Amino acid sequence: MSQDPTSPHPERANERVVLFGEPQIGADGDAWIYLATQITITVEGDELTVAQAVKRLGAPLHLVTAWNPGGERPTDLVNSQNNLLLQETLVEYTNQIWIAVGSDAESSHQEQGFAFAGVDRATAIAIGEEYRQVAIFELTETQQIVLSCDNTWAVARPIP
Numbered sequence: 001m002s003q004d005p006t007s008p009h010p011e012r013a014n015e016r017v018v019l020f021g022e023p024q025i026g027a028d029g030d031a032w033i034y035l036a037t038q039i040t041i042t043v044e045g046d047e048l049t050v051a052q053a054v055k056r057l058g059a060p061l062h063l064v065t066a067w068n069p070g071g072e073r074p075t076d077l078v079n080s081q082n083n084l085l086l087q088e089t090l091v092e093y094t095n096q097i098w099i100a101v102g103s104d105a106e107s108s109h110q111e112q113g114f115a116f117a118g119v120d121r122a123t124a125i126a127i128g129e130e131y132r133q134v135a136i137f138e139l140t141e142t143q144q145i146v147l148s149c150d151n152t153w154a155v156a157r158p159i160p
Contacts, residue, residue: 031135031146031148031153031155034135034137034146034155035155036105037103037137038102038103038104038105039100039101039102039103039115039137041053041057041061041063041098042099042100043057043098050139050159053098053115054139054140054141054159057098058117059140059141060117060121060139061138062115062116062119062137062138062139063100063102063136063137064086064090064116064127064128064131064133064136065083065100065102065112065113065114066082066083066086066113066131066133067113068111069082070132070134072132079112082131085131086127086131089130090114090116090127093116093119093123095118096116097114097115097116099113099114099115100112100113101113124136124138124147128149129149129150133149134148134149135148135149140159141159142158142159143156143157144156144157144158
């Protein structure tokens, strides 16, 4: 496992690891931006952190969105419609689905999506790929993992 020395949080640089592959998606190293995503999951009206959600729901949890597929930046309306289609797809695989929001800690950008359980990693990645996502998230008891939908890389950080 290698570590990213260019962490935007130098005190935590040694905690971020490459699980496999070369995670430089673009010139900005998007994998590390994805890894810094702050996630909240709504369960029975409660907005939970990743740690709280894993404790309450168990692990692993997977997270996917239909927002901003590939390099596209559709309107919020189109993104919301795509998420409704994604939700219909998820229901075909599991009834354990919760609303999730991924937020950029450095800006106001956020994307709505879904956390779900009862689906294996390969299937979760395939769903992300179907909705043209670069990557999905997997939450374990100890790590927040970003898995590329083309299966070429994965990065992780500890769950605080």
